[in-house]
Amino acid sequence: MEKVIALVDCNSFYCSCERLFRPDLLKTPIGVLSNNDGCFVSRTNELKALGVKMGEPYFKVKELCEKNNVAVFSANFSLYTNISDRVMRTLINFAPIVEVYSVDEAFLDLTGIQGNIEEYCREIRETILRNVGIPVSIGIANTKTLSKVANKIAKNYDKLGGVLHLSSRERIEWSLEKTKVEDIWGIGRRSSEKLNGLGVYNAKQFRDYKNERQIQKIFTKVGRRTQDELKGKTCLELNTVVEKKKEIISSRTFGAPVFDLKSLRESIANYATLASEKLRLQDSVCASIEVVVRTNPYKNVSQYYAAKGHRFNCHTNDTRTIIKYAWRVLDELFQQGFEYKKGMVRISGIRDGDQCQLSLFENSNIDKSKKLMEVIDRINRREGPQTIKSMACGVDNRAWKMRQDMKSPRYVTGWNNLKKCY
């Protein structure tokens, strides 16, 4: 039986979440900024119409935004995660197999659903809008890549009402012709430049490009796979199990430049703490860490980038151990006289906690460590993040702490911030 795959994608997701609690902003252009209020990561159509691009630095268009009464928000990820859960839980009622692909997207396997698929998807769309309050677009086709194509078109052509099913040869041809190569899922900037060089500009031309060996050579098997998917051949199955992370990264741009080792150490301790919490959350241990510090590449000051790793004698997920070695590495990297702007801790060599290779000399404390980490995690879950933390993380008023000047209240995750109705 031919597969039927639907891609449900929330429209301007972060902005739609903000709008949910601010109905007064229904017609107002809205934008949500990345951490540190750096650049735009979500825009409503009204904001796009003003010419503000994805990833555009806020400071460059601040004046334009003020002139046009744009509602600008700092990112409020706990809110978005909560709303995302509600959307995904709604979707589960409509399909036996659902792959949650990202915070705002899910693939549904609708193979075997009786009746008119497009009508069915309109019902999904209306249910999410009514029950959760988030507008979505839905693209339907027989491969994931084609459903992505359909989704994008459903989003951009108002008269489709947010749903497009590539149910006929004509619709497929028309849609592929309308899709530029850089808008194909899996074809990024580099590849689209190369394709343009071959005289290939839209998805239809790419699908029909005959020299498969050349595609393989230039774009690797990833490119071949994308091409096959556009032809309607399934290469990418729906992935419904949540895989454990193979590496965990924790990094932030600092709110203000940092010059001294003490502040850098504090920030690195915080990132190490965050990363090890995530590691324990998935019951894993790691074999190595890497620390990176760097100056601001956009600023005209003397530049410095340094990265260095450390491999543990035996696997660990103990915050204290990870901070200790992260600091040891940092001390080697640090050079006086630079204006540091970003720090990062990366954890890798991840494996399940119960497969831990014990060291001959260090295993006597392993039970103690495990118990201590469990207690700390439990308290922090119950009483709030960082209720118990290492002194290495420092206390408040840290210069490097990120800016979030325009953050909306924790409407759904903090009792004191519940939406008030008068």
Place this chain on the structure above:
DNA sequence: TCTGGGGTCCTAGGACCC
């Protein structure tokens, strides 16, 4: 003054082994 954060997959090349 001011430019995010967190991930995955693929390939090439080196180290090492027999």
Place this chain on the structure above:
DNA sequence: TCTGGGGTCCTAGGACCC
């Protein structure tokens, strides 16, 4: 002068995604 062949594992870097 001449210096094999095949395999595995690991890592760095590139490209891409949201």
